[in-house]
Amino acid sequence: MLITSRGRRIGGRAVLGVVSTLVLGVTGFAWSQLHRLDTGLVTADVIAPSAQVPDIPAGEPLAVAQNILLVGLDSRTKPDGTPLPQNVLDALHAGGGDDGGNTTDTMIVVHVPVGGAAATAISIPRDSYVDIPGYGKHKINSAYSRARADQRGKLAQQGMSGPELEVAADAAGAKSAIAAVQKLTGLTVNHYAAVNLSGFAALSQAVGGVRVCLKAPVHDSFSGADFPAGTQTVSGTRALAFVRQRHGLPNGDLDRIARQQAFMSAMAETVLGSGTFTDPARLSSLVDALAGSVTLDHGWNLLSFAQQLHGLSSGAIAFGTIPVQSLSLATPSDGDAVKVDPAQVKEFVQAQISSPDVSASGGTPGSGTVHPSSSGGVVRPIAETTTPTPPAGTPAQPKMTTASGCVN
Incomplete structure (x- = not known):
């Protein structure tokens, strides 16, 4: 049985951060902002x-294909290791430090081919049961937290404390997450970007909000989601609530990742096609939000990288999700998990990043609107999207979008 998994808690925030970062190099003012962001x-x-x-x-097209791991951290600290204020956590419906945190509730690999005019974002369900190097088989979102906790304990015993301790522990968690993703997908991760809870809210607000569409009204006290049906613009804490909700949705985590991908595609269109880079106030706010919420791998030269992305547009960004075999795999110690076949995942990933549409030079700005996939495959502009017929005996899967792009 093949099922398309679509579960994610803090969906879209990492891609929001990287999409914003990747395309800042458009105007002279944008260049100056990138220099400020680098520092x-x-x-x-x-x-x-x-x-x-x-x-x-500088200025030459991307010469080597690159893979970027984007993570959305359910973290109660800032990138510099200082704690988020309780009033901020309250506004985000995040609870306190004892209510979770330090797991990678969003894990997405973005493949940028040679030339830099296209990109493929592949989601990995947070509960995928995989081999985590050094820890055995567990849910992939725990790769970060397990290594982080181990390193934090060791360093604390050595006398390290405060923000320095948190930053060092975060680095250990990131390395573990990268190793787990590489083992599952077969890809070599060249860059890393992480965004925390408050960062997502700030980033979505900095670009003036993102237009989304719901099939039906929702109300959820856990995430704070309270939205009418239809098309609407969300930003700040409302955007975070939109992509965090899973309680009260017909398909739980499946519907949550549907929202994630819908938000990502709309965000890409917003950032790439709404004049963000020619609006000094909006661009400055976006850079401020990125600087206060994003952690990047050391040595990633954003200015140089942005110059190598020639012609990247919303129509040239594809979204997909790895295939899974079951959503209710019983595990010895992790509860129910998502069953995946590593060989099948590797085959899927290679098919997506090798497709002609991804390897091509990319579309032109405004050439199409991308929407989330209901088949686990790469998402094409809406006019070109097709849904494969599921294998015989496969239960009907929840449809992620309608023709208008609305989600549950």
């Missing part, structure tokens, strides 16, 4: 030397 971001030494990509002359 304001928290960085971590988490990429193995063998996976680091050498710099190329």
